[in-house]
Amino acid sequence: MSVPFSFSTSRIAKAIATGLCTGLLAGTAQASISDDEIRIGYLDDLSGPYSDLAGPGGLEAIRMAVEDFDSKVGDKKIVLFSADHKNNADLGANTAREWLDRRGVDLIAGLNSSAVAITVSRLVEEKNRFAIVSTAAAASLTNEYCTPNHLHYVYDTYSVSNGAANAIVANGGDSWYLLSADYAFGHAMEEQVSKAVAASGGKVIGKARHPFPTSDFSSYILQAQASGAKVIGLASAGSDLVNAISTANQFGLVDAGQTMASLMVFITDIKAIGLPTAQGTQFVSGWYWDMNDASRAWAKRYYERTKRMPTMVQAGMYSSTYQYLKAVEATGSDDPQGIREHMMKTPINDMFTQNGRVRADGRMVHDMYLAQVKTPEESKGEWDLFKILSTIPADEAFLPLSESKCKLVAKN
Template identity: 50%
Template sequence: MKQSTALLAGVAVLALSTGSALAQVSDDVVKIGVLNDQSGTYADLAGPGSTLAAQMAVDDFGGTVLGKKIQVVFADHQNKPDVGASIVNRWIDAEQVDVVVDVPTSSVALAVQEITNKKGKVHLNSTAATSDLTGKACSPTGIHWTYSTTALANGTGKAVVAQGGKSWFFLTADYAFGHALERDVSKVVKEAGGEVKGVVRHPFPNQDFSSFLLQAQASGAQVIGLANAGADTINSIKQASEFGITQAGQKLAGLLVFLSDIHSLGLQTAQGLQLTTGFYWDMDEETRAWSKKFAAKHNGAMPTMAQAGVYSAVAHYLKAIKEAGTDDGKKVVDKMKELPVKDFFARNAKIRADGRMVHDMYLVEVKKPSESKGPYDYYKVLRTIPGDEAYGPLSTDCPSAKG
């Protein structure tokens, strides 16, 4: 009788512990929301390719974690903070989304960071640039993964100044990203003894850059810094060439340029352009293997750093859920910071207390047409920028990093 009672008690304890373990995954599914621009200015550099990258990470992980299904959903924020905020609120409150990933457009990203912070959900940002995501707008459940305005300034900005480009004029997208990039590059220019001769801010997105480029030309600055991205950068470079600005001696500094932009511009137009990137598909056997797998599913297009970053971030997130034994946002992010980041994307990587995923960046130069062996063979690496140099010290503005 005593043995029977003990056995029943043991079964009860086991049932309770099993139920507790199962309850660690909320709603019995881990739901990943890819939020980005699916058809506009930033669609080629992120868009459907980022959704694919997230799904590839899930598939490579096995499709389940802690015995529960992993699901990927996506939505188009149209580069509008109010639209993005509305989607994320609905996702979290009604559709049980656990993590929001990708999120290009810094103004949207900042809105998402605020919501996920308040609601204890994870924000893994691969594509917005503003360094404020790990500064004054940092979050204990937010990680900034692929690059930042600080890294771009310490990469392209510093390199152009070192090559003699001391006087600058900025052509800036008039929203959070452009402002942050202009701010961070201006700081690097001035610290190196250079000067900023002027700034003109254009609407986002924009098609006609003629009046803005003419102001930049009239400034007499050695360097026109393009503090924009995606289709805006492509159009700026094309129109600057049409107006003969670069032919007359002024240099363009593309401060945030993606592989997809070079593909759109063509090497004849883009050759010689220097830029900073967090990833290039043709670095080694590991990057080539993953990128060819991606391209086979993406109409032959090789991944941008943003898309590769989405894969890396999602893969690390799923590892952290497995190790933490829960999908609780704060606990998972704490585990992500604790675990080493090792994959084809991130080299010499770590996640800091402020949410910055620090990793090596690369200063590259766009090849001449004669140097390219085929489609997407576009870059030659000039320098590896160690992560600590690229991203600088831990943010002093981040409340959650002050312990």
């Protein structure tokens, strides 16, 4: 049934004027898309020790976000590039520079390896482009290395180490031995865990750093075992973490009463290790596929394409790319500062998080979760590996701005 209505002449004139203005603004906005395309470069470890947790699966997640925009914003095509930086900062920098200078890439995404991420963040600031870091963990990316041209999205060394250390010390794990990857991520994690353990009333009684990557952890695990520490904290990820936990299991550390604390855990790690070995391990995560209806629905789509469930960073890559494209759509521009301003004032509500927000330092803050690896008896399926024990509110999960060294925070 139609409802009759009338327009006065003045209202018609106003509507026409508004339409003309809107059309002019739309034309101006479209013209502000550089090169008449939105160009995204996915730069990550596609073949090395971190390729399972991000790698080709991360590229697929970003492709899903692009496809959900029908591969265009307005009438501007979205073009996706990808490259393997092989965890080499020089290679990552050279690739990023070529993308920025010769291919006109607007957004560089992924960026596992803190050294690569820090290098690329400096480049996008110099070239006035944009980057969203989803894979690298060093909290310094939005602290001393913050820039107005990049965001840090999924997690960081502060958010995963603080919650884990506090919970484990509270449960009696008051003496620690830290085994860390010998590069920026491992160093940052080692420093943060040491602070968190001390603040919780515990003590770090020994430390060792291993090369990245490492296939033989025998000598490092023997040192940790000999320390007598109640908790062996592993500041490693990917294949390094899998190798370290497997070696510790072979040497009987857990059977002898020591606890393995995996400070950076991904679902692919636990799938590789297996529940019999990893069961009971507690850790902090930014996302899990079986958290709620939205996460399950998106994970099902992802699984249909890849035949595996997504890690938290792969989910974060979809979310961050989708939110970036929403910002381009809303502002009608790929201008980095306009994008950043829009993302800072717009809450993030999607399959990754609810009420996430981007702070002045470029950190996207959201709830984090204390999780535990299920026992084989608790698991109801191949990818039913974790259970969420508690929620760590966003304001508690990440480094407080009052402690920030970020130049952008100092100006506010």
